[in-house]
Amino acid sequence: MLKEIKAVSATCNALIREVEKAIIGKRNVLEHVILAILADGHILFEDFPGTAKSLMVMTFARALGCKYRRIQFTPDLLPTDITGTYIYDEKDNEFKFRPGPIFANIILADEINRAPPKTQAAMLEAMQERQVSIEGVTHKLPKPFLVMATQNPIEQEGTYPLPEAQVDRFMQKMSMGYPSRKDEVEILRRRMLRQKDDVDVNVITDPEKIIRMQKVVEKVKADPNLLTYMVEIVYRTREDPRVVVGASPRGSLALFKLSRARAVLQGRDYITPDDVKAIAMPALAHRIILKPEPRIRGVMPQDIINKILSEVPVPAL
Numbered sequence: 001m002l003k004e005i006k007a008v009s010a011t012c013n014a015l016i017r018e019v020e021k022a023i024i025g026k027r028n029v030l031e032h033v034i035l036a037i038l039a040d041g042h043i044l045f046e047d048f049p050g051t052a053k054s055l056m057v058m059t060f061a062r063a064l065g066c067k068y069r070r071i072q073f074t075p076d077l078l079p080t081d082i083t084g085t086y087i088y089d090e091k092d093n094e095f096k097f098r099p100g101p102i103f104a105n106i107i108l109a110d111e112i113n114r115a116p117p118k119t120q121a122a123m124l125e126a127m128q129e130r131q132v133s134i135e136g137v138t139h140k141l142p143k144p145f146l147v148m149a150t151q152n153p154i155e156q157e158g159t160y161p162l163p164e165a166q167v168d169r170f171m172q173k174m175s176m177g178y179p180s181r182k183d184e185v186e187i188l189r190r191r192m193l194r195q196k197d198d199v200d201v202n203v204i205t206d207p208e209k210i211i212r213m214q215k216v217v218e219k220v221k222a223d224p225n226l227l228t229y230m231v232e233i234v235y236r237t238r239e240d241p242r243v244v245v246g247a248s249p250r251g252s253l254a255l256f257k258l259s260r261a262r263a264v265l266q267g268r269d270y271i272t273p274d275d276v277k278a279i280a281m282p283a284l285a286h287r288i289i290l291k292p293e294p295r296i297r298g299v300m301p302q303d304i305i306n307k308i309l310s311e312v313p314v315p316a317l
Contacts, residue, residue, distance in 0.1 A: 004216045005267060018063040022199040025186070031265065034265060036171055037214075044151070047177070053150050062203065064204070068105070068108070073110060079119050084102075085097075102126050105143075113160055121166070149170070168248055169250075172258070172279075213264075217260050221270045226271050233312055242291055243291065251283065255284070
């Protein structure tokens, strides 16, 4: 089994190296995307325009050898524009299903908070159920299936904020952030040397291989004390007096799945407390809703997580 895990770890690192040809200085973000792929979960990016979110998703899709689709969410986008619809075929005298852009392996849901709630709900239902139902017929989505959604934190006019229950469906919420001065200079230098906008990326895997990699993650062992540690962290988000709603059991599952994925990425067949700590912030912070008073005082969900991680005793393994 360890041999399988080492092979998956090597493949993941090869994927990151390929994507780093296009995305510079964001190794931590790329690792978290790999964890989402291994753990079979979706990611929400809240970030400013121009931080290479679309480029990163597209480059990952090419290196993964997967089918990629970008859905630009707008106020007039309908659910059928995402899921597909039945079109009447005059030649065969019958209605035929025309799949929407969601029938792909890697989806970039760009500015998801610009679409009305009905369309958001159709997208998020498809993410959760891994299938769409149209005219009473269920259509399975391809495997693997990963959605990376983006929302802009500064332009709130004409947006429909995602309800907390919908945000909870994302396994991780992250931010790309701006590159450092040094990295931005490197971006320009590489563009000058390439003499073109496109970055040449080698294909490392294929959809079938990714499914096999996800199955290897399922073999990672977790000490019972570590499971208790994860639940204690999540439970304390609900008990904090500054919090209205803490992380749900879905948060505990996210900790568990991402910790196992991180163990595989590190080439191990067991979870450590460091795995849990490393993924706690992107896995849990977006699931916490603060009371108005602490929010006005500038308290952030990240502060709650940091306090909990410093207080919960780390189990001895």
